[in-house]
Amino acid sequence: MMQQATLMKSSVWSQNGTxxxxxxxxxxxxxxxxxxxxxxxxxxxxxxxxxxxxHLQDAKTIQLLGTxxxxxxxxxxxxxxxxxxxxxxLSCLMTAQESLKQVGISSNRLSLLSRLQTHSKAWDLMEExxxxxxxxxxxGKRGKSWFESMINGSTxxxxxxxxxxxxxxxxxxxxxxxxxxxxxxxxDGSRSSRNITEHxxxxxxxxxxxxxxxxxxxxxxxxxxxxxxxAFLNKQSRNQRKAQCFISKASHQVVAEAVSLLVxxxxxxxxxxxxxxxxxxxxxxxxxxxxxxxxxxxxxxxSGTGNSFMRHMLMGSSVAHxxxxxxxxxxxxxx
Numbered sequence: 001m002m003q004q005a006t007l008m009k010s011s012v013w014s015q016n017g018t019x020x021x022x023x024x025x026x027x028x029x030x031x032x033x034x035x036x037x038x039x040x041x042x043x044x045x046x047x048x049x050x051x052x053x054x055h056l057q058d059a060k061t062i063q064l065l066g067t068x069x070x071x072x073x074x075x076x077x078x079x080x081x082x083x084x085x086x087x088x089x090l091s092c093l094m095t096a097q098e099s100l101k102q103v104g105i106s107s108n109r110l111s112l113l114s115r116l117q118t119h120s121k122a123w124d125l126m127e128e129x130x131x132x133x134x135x136x137x138x139x140g141k142r143g144k145s146w147f148e149s150m151i152n153g154s155t156x157x158x159x160x161x162x163x164x165x166x167x168x169x170x171x172x173x174x175x176x177x178x179x180x181x182x183x184x185x186x187x188d189g190s191r192s193s194r195n196i197t198e199h200x201x202x203x204x205x206x207x208x209x210x211x212x213x214x215x216x217x218x219x220x221x222x223x224x225x226x227x228x229x230x231a232f233l234n235k236q237s238r239n240q241r242k243a244q245c246f247i248s249k250a251s252h253q254v255v256a257e258a259v260s261l262l263v264x265x266x267x268x269x270x271x272x273x274x275x276x277x278x279x280x281x282x283x284x285x286x287x288x289x290x291x292x293x294x295x296x297x298x299x300x301x302x303s304g305t306g307n308s309f310m311r312h313m314l315m316g317s318s319v320a321h322x323x324x325x326x327x328x329x330x331x332x333x334x335x
Contacts, residue, residue: 020049020203023134023168025125025142026096027055034140036096038173038330042296044103048207051110052134053096056117056124090114122165130167135202136332138171144323166302166335169199172323173330180296180329183212185262186286186318189254192301196334197258200299201265210296213273214258215289217282218251251276283321290329298322299332 024035036053043049093112100110117124121142129137185200187193204210255274262272279285290298300319323331 020135022136023052023129024138026053034173035138040103041177046104046106053112055093055114136169140173169334171332177296180294182210183297184295185214186300187216187258192303192335196299196301197261199334201262201267205266211271214255215275216254217277217285220278283318297330302333302335
């Protein structure tokens with residue numbers, strides 16, 4: 001029977017059910033911990049979220065029990081025992097943990113988990129994220145390779161696999177965000193767009209380091225407005241609408257609904273900016289906006305508008321193009 005090893009799982013977590021929980025995939029290569037780097041740079045404060053660092057291995061692991069109520073010093077002792085008993089291949093978990101602790105994320109916000117790989121690594125990671133009720137799954141190079149297989153129609157990517165990939169939002173981390181800040185939230189009024197909006201609110205509402213820019217790109221000749229204020233979106237006065245004459249009322253409504261959803265989920269209005277644009281190449285506008293604004297995160301609904309299975313469960317063309325080109329910001333995706 002497969003055994004599993006866990007440690008540093010604090011009882012404090014259960015007392016605050018609203019705190020976001022993030023599952024971070026950790027590989028054996030210490031130099032390619034893209035997910036850990038992103039978490040370290042984006043959160044870099046304590047009490048913003050809780051994190052489970054998850055490693056998949058081929059060898060059996062040892063189950064460690066009774067760590068929930070231990071003191072910090074006792075937990076450090078357990079951590080040392082864990083490393084000694086499970087071998088050097090799991091030192092990546094300890095390295096990842098230390099990296100997060102160095103920026104102020106405390107031990108009682110961190111849990112280490114290692115278990116035997118049973119399917120593909122991507123599948124096992126998605127399964128763990130869904131079964132353990134995490135709010136997000138962070139993937140690095142492994143995630144990008146998996147999504148590439150999905151887009152290219154690999155025979156291993158079945159309907160069941162695609163559906164499982166929609167169980168939780170996925171973050172595709174770059175090698176580094178190079179000191180970038182803030183979230184670019186791309187909206188189109190679809191169900192998946194509303195889902196990613198709620199997800200962004202949950203993850204960022206209590207983080208004072210980041211603002212959220214809501215971007216909507218409507219089809220048409222390329223044109224971008226000066227960012228209208230949240231007050232404008234709320235009031236929608238006739239004179240103000242005339243000043244934004246190149247952008248349709250429907251586009252304003254898409255952005256206004258996203259802003260309302262963010263505020264309803266705890267984001268302060270002064271932390272929200274908006275931008276509207278026309279273009280027949282929305283992916284290019286998104287990439288340009290991300291680069292010009294030095295955003296740390298680009299957040300999108302995976303499916304876009306439409307009812308087909310492939311559009312809903314796989315990813316829309318704009319998302320696919322952004323995914324292929326985005327190298328310096330983390331891509332957050334939700335179905």
